[in-house]
Amino acid sequence: MSVVLVDAGGTNIGSVRYALQRLGVDAALTSDAAQIRAADKVILPGVGAAGPGMARLRELGLVDVIRGLTQPVLGVCLGMQLLCAHSEEGDTQCLGVVPAQVRRFAEAPGLCVPHMGWNRLSPRAAHPLLRDLDEGDWAYFVHSYAVPLGSYTLVGSEYGDGFSAVIASGNFHGMQFHPERSAGVGATLLKNFLAL
Numbered sequence: 134m135s136v137v138l139v140d141a142g143g144t145n146i147g148s149v150r151y152a153l154q155r156l157g158v159d160a161a162l163t164s165d166a167a168q169i170r171a172a173d174k175v176i177l178p179g180v181g182a183a184g185p186g187m188a189r190l191r192e193l194g195l196v197d198v199i200r201g202l203t204q205p206v207l208g209v210c211l212g213m214q215l216l217c218a219h220s221e222e223g224d225t226q227c228l229g230v231v232p233a234q235v236r237r238f239a240e241a242p243g244l245c246v247p248h249m250g251w252n253r254l255s256p257r258a259a260h261p262l263l264r265d266l267d268e269g270d271w272a273y274f275v276h277s278y279a280v281p282l283g284s285y286t287l288v289g290s291e292y293g294d295g296f297s298a299v300i301a302s303g304n305f306h307g308m309q310f311h312p313e314r315s316a317g318v319g320a321t322l323l324k325n326f327l328a329l
């Protein structure tokens with residue numbers, strides 16, 4: 134099985150790659166369109182702001198490449214947000230392969246932004262990506278923007294309001310948290326993605 138990590142400059146690339154190696158998968162780091170199209174699984178890591186993230190994909194000529202993929206794709210953190218239609222972060226048009234918006238968390242008393250740390254997961258659908266995930270499992274988040282709950286939400290979490298921790302639309306999947314920093318739960322979800 135060939136797994137590629139899209140090399141779009143996310144600073145979590147190394148940790149995602151290492152998490153995959155711990156699962157016995159040596160993912161290729163690439164921005165080559167042909168290699169990405171030919172892969173069995175594609176992972177879009179990402180840390181940083183949506184505007185520069187989309188600009189990087191445009192520079193690399195990968196916007197339509199990713200939009201056209203038919204194999205399982207996983208966006209992680211910013212990578213998940215870039216799969217959505219639009220992000221309020223920099224008023225950024227994103228890839229639009231998941232019909233979702235990305236909105237900034239509302240500031241509220243006792244609710245600092247970014248949402249940073251461990252939070253609990255609440256599965257909301259039956260999906261092979263969620264095998265062995267239980268209500269209340271913990272995952273590690275670092276983000277100021279979030280995808281509201283919607284028809285595409287597989288797993289929710291709460292920070293003030295509910296938000297999407299895992300989304301899916303067709304062959305496109307996203308994890309807002311960092312599976313590579315979420316211990317056994319993260320490893321389980323990555324393993325489930327690799328088995329899709």
Ligand SMILES: NC(=O)CC[C@H](N)C(=O)O
Binds near residue numbers: 210276278
């Ligand atoms: N850690 C990140 O890359 C966060 C992604 C996005 N900039 C957010 O704040 O939600």
